[in-house]
Amino acid sequence: MAKTPPRGPLSGFPELLPEQRFVEQQVIDTLRRVFELHGFAGIETRAVEPLDQLLRKGDTSKEVYLLRRLHEESAEGHAGLGLHFDLTVPFARYVLENAGKLAFPFRRYQVQKAWRGERPQEGRFREFTQADIDIVGRDSLAFHHDIEVTRVMVDALTRLDFLPAFRLQVNNRKLIQGFYAGLGLGADDTDEVMRLVDKLDKLSVDKVRELLLADAGISAADADRVLELATIRSDDDGFVEQVRALGVEHELLDEGLAELAELVRGCADLVSDRVRVTADLSIARGLDYYTGTVFETRLDGYESMGSICSGGRYDALASDGRTTYPGVGISLGVSRVVVPLLARTGLTASRSVPSVVLVAVVDEEGRPTSSAVADGLRRRDIACEVAPDAAKFGKQIRYAERRGIPFVWFTTTTEDGTVTHEVKDIRSGEQVSADPAAWTPPTDDLRPQVLLKEQQ
Amino acid sequence: MAKTPPRGPLSGFPELLPEQRFVEQQVIDTLRRVFELHGFAGIETRAVEPLDQLLRKGDTSKEVYLLRRLHEESAEGHAGLGLHFDLTVPFARYVLENAGKLAFPFRRYQVQKAWRGERPQEGRFREFTQADIDIVGRDSLAFHHDIEVTRVMVDALTRLDFLPAFRLQVNNRKLIQGFYAGLGLGADDTDEVMRLVDKLDKLSVDKVRELLLADAGISAADADRVLELATIRSDDDGFVEQVRALGVEHELLDEGLAELAELVRGCADLVSDRVRVTADLSIARGLDYYTGTVFETRLDGYESMGSICSGGRYDALASDGRTTYPGVGISLGVSRVVVPLLARTGLTASRSVPSVVLVAVVDEEGRPTSSAVADGLRRRDIACEVAPDAAKFGKQIRYAERRGIPFVWFTTTTEDGTVTHEVKDIRSGEQVSADPAAWTPPTDDLRPQVLLKEQQ
Numbered sequence: 001m002a003k004t005p006p007r008g009p010l011s012g013f014p015e016l017l018p019e020q021r022f023v024e025q026q027v028i029d030t031l032r033r034v035f036e037l038h039g040f041a042g043i044e045t046r047a048v049e050p051l052d053q054l055l056r057k058g059d060t061s062k063e064v065y066l067l068r069r070l071h072e073e074s075a076e077g078h079a080g081l082g083l084h085f086d087l088t089v090p091f092a093r094y095v096l097e098n099a100g101k102l103a104f105p106f107r108r109y110q111v112q113k114a115w116r117g118e119r120p121q122e123g124r125f126r127e128f129t130q131a132d133i134d135i136v137g138r139d140s141l142a143f144h145h146d147i148e149v150t151r152v153m154v155d156a157l158t159r160l161d162f163l164p165a166f167r168l169q170v171n172n173r174k175l176i177q178g179f180y181a182g183l184g185l186g187a188d189d190t191d192e193v194m195r196l197v198d199k200l201d202k203l204s205v206d207k208v209r210e211l212l213l214a215d216a217g218i219s220a221a222d223a224d225r226v227l228e229l230a231t232i233r234s235d236d237d238g239f240v241e242q243v244r245a246l247g248v249e250h251e252l253l254d255e256g257l258a259e260l261a262e263l264v265r266g267c268a269d270l271v272s273d274r275v276r277v278t279a280d281l282s283i284a285r286g287l288d289y290y291t292g293t294v295f296e297t298r299l300d301g302y303e304s305m306g307s308i309c310s311g312g313r314y315d316a317l318a319s320d321g322r323t324t325y326p327g328v329g330i331s332l333g334v335s336r337v338v339v340p341l342l343a344r345t346g347l348t349a350s351r352s353v354p355s356v357v358l359v360a361v362v363d364e365e366g367r368p369t370s371s372a373v374a375d376g377l378r379r380r381d382i383a384c385e386v387a388p389d390a391a392k393f394g395k396q397i398r399y400a401e402r403r404g405i406p407f408v409w410f411t412t413t414t415e416d417g418t419v420t421h422e423v424k425d426i427r428s429g430e431q432v433s434a435d436p437a438a439w440t441p442p443t444d445d446l447r448p449q450v451l452l453k454e455q456q
Numbered sequence: 457m458a459k460t461p462p463r464g465p466l467s468g469f470p471e472l473l474p475e476q477r478f479v480e481q482q483v484i485d486t487l488r489r490v491f492e493l494h495g496f497a498g499i500e501t502r503a504v505e506p507l508d509q510l511l512r513k514g515d516t517s518k519e520v521y522l523l524r525r526l527h528e529e530s531a532e533g534h535a536g537l538g539l540h541f542d543l544t545v546p547f548a549r550y551v552l553e554n555a556g557k558l559a560f561p562f563r564r565y566q567v568q569k570a571w572r573g574e575r576p577q578e579g580r581f582r583e584f585t586q587a588d589i590d591i592v593g594r595d596s597l598a599f600h601h602d603i604e605v606t607r608v609m610v611d612a613l614t615r616l617d618f619l620p621a622f623r624l625q626v627n628n629r630k631l632i633q634g635f636y637a638g639l640g641l642g643a644d645d646t647d648e649v650m651r652l653v654d655k656l657d658k659l660s661v662d663k664v665r666e667l668l669l670a671d672a673g674i675s676a677a678d679a680d681r682v683l684e685l686a687t688i689r690s691d692d693d694g695f696v697e698q699v700r701a702l703g704v705e706h707e708l709l710d711e712g713l714a715e716l717a718e719l720v721r722g723c724a725d726l727v728s729d730r731v732r733v734t735a736d737l738s739i740a741r742g743l744d745y746y747t748g749t750v751f752e753t754r755l756d757g758y759e760s761m762g763s764i765c766s767g768g769r770y771d772a773l774a775s776d777g778r779t780t781y782p783g784v785g786i787s788l789g790v791s792r793v794v795v796p797l798l799a800r801t802g803l804t805a806s807r808s809v810p811s812v813v814l815v816a817v818v819d820e821e822g823r824p825t826s827s828a829v830a831d832g833l834r835r836r837d838i839a840c841e842v843a844p845d846a847a848k849f850g851k852q853i854r855y856a857e858r859r860g861i862p863f864v865w866f867t868t869t870t871e872d873g874t875v876t877h878e879v880k881d882i883r884s885g886e887q888v889s890a891d892p893a894a895w896t897p898p899t900d901d902l903r904p905q906v907l908l909k910e911q912q
Contacts, residue, residue, distance in 0.1 A: 008553055009553065010502065010504070010537075013502035013504065014502075015499075015500070015501055015502055015550065015553075016499070016500070017499075017554060017557055017558075018497035018498070018499055018558075018564065021497075021498055021499050021500060022497070022498070025498055036810035036839050037810070037834040037837070037838075037839045037840075038834070038839070038840075038841065039809055039810060039811035039839060039840060039841030040809075040810070041474035041477075041478070041808060041809045041810060042474070042477055042478070042481055043471075043472070043473075043474055043477050044471070044472070044477060045471055046466065046469040046470075046471055046583055047503075047569065047571070047583060048466070048469060048583070055526075063525060063526065064525075064526045065523045065524070065525060065526075066523070066524045066525070066526060067521045067522070067523065067524075067539075068521070068522045068523075068524060069519060069520075069521060069522070069573040070511075070519065070520045070521075070522060070538070070573070081466075082526070083523075094471065097464055097465065097471075098473060101473055102473075102474075103808065103855075103858045103859050105844050107809070107841065108474065113503065115503070117525040117526070127502050127503060127504070137844075142844060142845060144820075144823060145844070148842075352497060352559065353495055353496075353497045353563070354492035354493070354495060354496070354497060355495035364600075367600060378493040378494070381493070382493075383492050383493045383494070383495060384493075384494075384495060385494065385495030385563065386604075388561050388593075388598060388601070389598060399559075402559045403559050
């Protein structure tokens with residue numbers, strides 16, 4: 001027998017009230033607009049992937065949800081299908097499947113839900129919306145695209161003006177791997193060392209040093225060098241000198257240093273009160289298969305949320321055996337940013353409905369007159385609704401008030417057949433004559449605005 | 457062991473190329489805009505629902521997908537969760553869960569994916585996008601909202617100007633049930649008769665008559681009356697006289713006739729070359745729990761696709777035992793319309809990328825100059841991209857051509873340091889001097905256009 005299903009909200013599956021959803025929708029619309037301005041085409045991929053694709057890294061930590069049809073005999077999942085846990089695995093498959101019909105380098109954005117069965121906590125959900133941009137080449141992809149995707153995402157985040165200031169932390173896997181190779185660490189050690197260094201955002205330097213000796217089994221001298229590298233931070237290309245001062249040499253290290261310096265210089269003009277770009281040599285992005293640039297992004301004051309926007313370069317985003325498709329991309333956790341901000345800051349919309357006008361109804365016989373006024377306003381792109389019943393005007397005004405609709409429109413016909421139109425701003429109480437073919441609300445009222453609660 | 461997963465496209469899970477996705481996105485944007493102009497607020501609900509909610513009608517024909525976590529011991533589904541098969545069940549739950557925070561009548565739209573494990577066929581998918589509007593009241597909801605949601609959906613469909621002409625078919629459950637009650641049929645008979653009559657779009661009148669006698673066990677005289685009613689069609693309120701002529705009387709029949717006549721009259725002004733509204737007394741919407749108005753919509757020339765847009769009135773969309781929430785709504789099958797139209801008519805976008813301009817690159821040292829031109833264009837809302845490499849101009853132009861980008865921008869610096877800007881319309885070959893701070897493409901080029909293939 002199935003367990004008793006939960007009632008009410010499900011932990012990890014956030015749902016928003018209309019005025020909160022408006023904020024999320026504004027975020028998504030802004031992202032879309034910026035991505036399109038930079039020439040990225042929108043696509044969507046199906047929610048399901050073959051299970052072996054989802055697990056191909058042998059990494060089951062993503063807590064995949066398997067699907068099974070209700071009437072299916074076997075409990076083994078519907079032909080081995082699961083819900084995607086990110087948008088990168090499906091995108092790689094989409095590129096391979098449609099390679100003959102796509103023009104490379106292919107630039108795409110994708111805003112969709114993903115699912116992970118992990119334990120819910122702040123900023124971590126079982127169902128969440130991600131916004132990804134990637135540029136993927138056939139056989140090769142120039143490094144300047146690494147700078148480009150970084151700049152696009154900074155452009156997008158900057159336009160979300162209710163976001164706190166943020167810091168983009170960049171690093172380069174070639175730099176790390178070249179440095180480790182220069183120390184003489186083997187390929188296996190490199191992975192384990194990188195995995196441990198990646199814990200520096202949660203554990204102390206001493207604790208990580210202990211683990212490097214105990215778990216990775218490297219020498220104390222190597223561990224010191226590894227940690228000296230990982231604790232380098234710089235807001236310009238000064239990190240190059242600091243790394244050089246550690247005295248390690250390797251061709252791959254040179255390449256990584258050059259790329260990272262180019263990235264930091266290529267973003268220097270974006271730095272502002274709200275945006276910092278830091279070379280942070282501890283960033284490694286754990287076990288993910290990045291091969292060059294890696295990025296993370298943290299919101300000031302929300303560091304506990306972790307990185308809201310991460311990505312990097314893959315030498316082989318996809319490969320069909322004959323052709324390899326390198327890619328570089330960033331993924332923004334829309335739910336991860338929006339849901340905690342809504343909860344913590346009281347971010348909301350100035351009203352719970354799109355309507356800027358409520359058209360009042362004098363009596364039910366007059367409803368077609370009110371509807372005609374509303375249709376006329378809509379033809380001029382003014383969102384409105386007609387009152388649900390011909391209640392006293394005071395009650396109709398309260399209907400508008402409860403929803404935050406700023407204007408109520410009154411159309412009355414006198415006994416001699418004269419029709420008069422008046423519109424009331426219910427915030428000021430001011431009521432004026434208005435022509436339904438010409439009246440326009442103030443631009444700021446036309447669409448709901450995103451507000452912090454104290455601004456209301 | 458899991459079955460071998462399928463490779464390549466999955467039947468029933470349609471995916472679109474970028475230029476096709478652009479068409480779908482345009483459809484969704486148009487729907488959103490129309491719904492918002494009519495005061496509907498957008499919400500989203502989670503993809504999963506408790507299984508008993510999904511199966512509460514005892515109707516397992518929806519072929520629900522169950523979820524199970526990879527590491528879960530039991531194969532019985534993750535706490536009894538499944539993917540939603542429509543947006544009505546989740547919306548009803550959302551209304552109950554948030555009733556204290558919503559203002560009623562509550563008007564919402566919702567554009568989301570839904571999943572059904574049924575056999576894929578044209579216009580029937582396992583994963584599909586729906587666009588729903590509903591108005592839901594607390595305790596009561598005036599009938600004029602039935603007319604309103606109908607008008608909103610006709611407004612939305614009319615603005616999708618690449619859609620074929622369509623016919624809205626309306627009926628009323630009170631009319632059918634009142635007529636059957638007037639004939640003296642019991643409540644059980646009524647359901648079975650309605651289910652059989654609903655087959656009139658697939659079976660002949662004679663065949664349905666046969667089933668009415670054999671399966672529903674009603675008399676030949678009653679079957680004749682039932683079929684006389686079900687074959688009435690009228691483009692105005694003339695159906696009232698035709699029904700009256702059948703001589704059946706019942707209070708509920710009177711109510712249904714009055715409502716349906718009001719609906720048809722209330723939509724009369726929407727009728728045009730592209731839009732017909734027909735009272736079609738065979739429409740019953742099968743086993744769904746409608747209690748008054750019912751709608752279906754068929755595209756001319758695509759009748760085999762079935763109804764693309766259906767809905768109706770529920771006296772109890774939701775109920776918590778104390779309070780009942782009546783609702784009226786319509787659901788448009790976005791995938792059901794868009795995917796077959798793309799396949800059959802070659803509907804596509806005028807280009808595969810949002811960019812209207814490709815900014816050429818003279819040499820890699822000059823890339824920042826090209827990027828600055830591009831940023832300037834973007835600040836004036838002109839989507840563009842910078843060429844991926846400093847190839848010969850002919851090759852850069854072919855890059856634009858392959859994507860359908862109409863303009864290529866050239867910025868050159870002569871030896872004396874003079875910078876000149878020129879823009880080429882690669883369709884006409886015309887190349888002119890241009891000021892990056894002022895040049896604007898023709899309005900029709902600014903965004904990709906939806907085209908039929910022959911228009912290209």
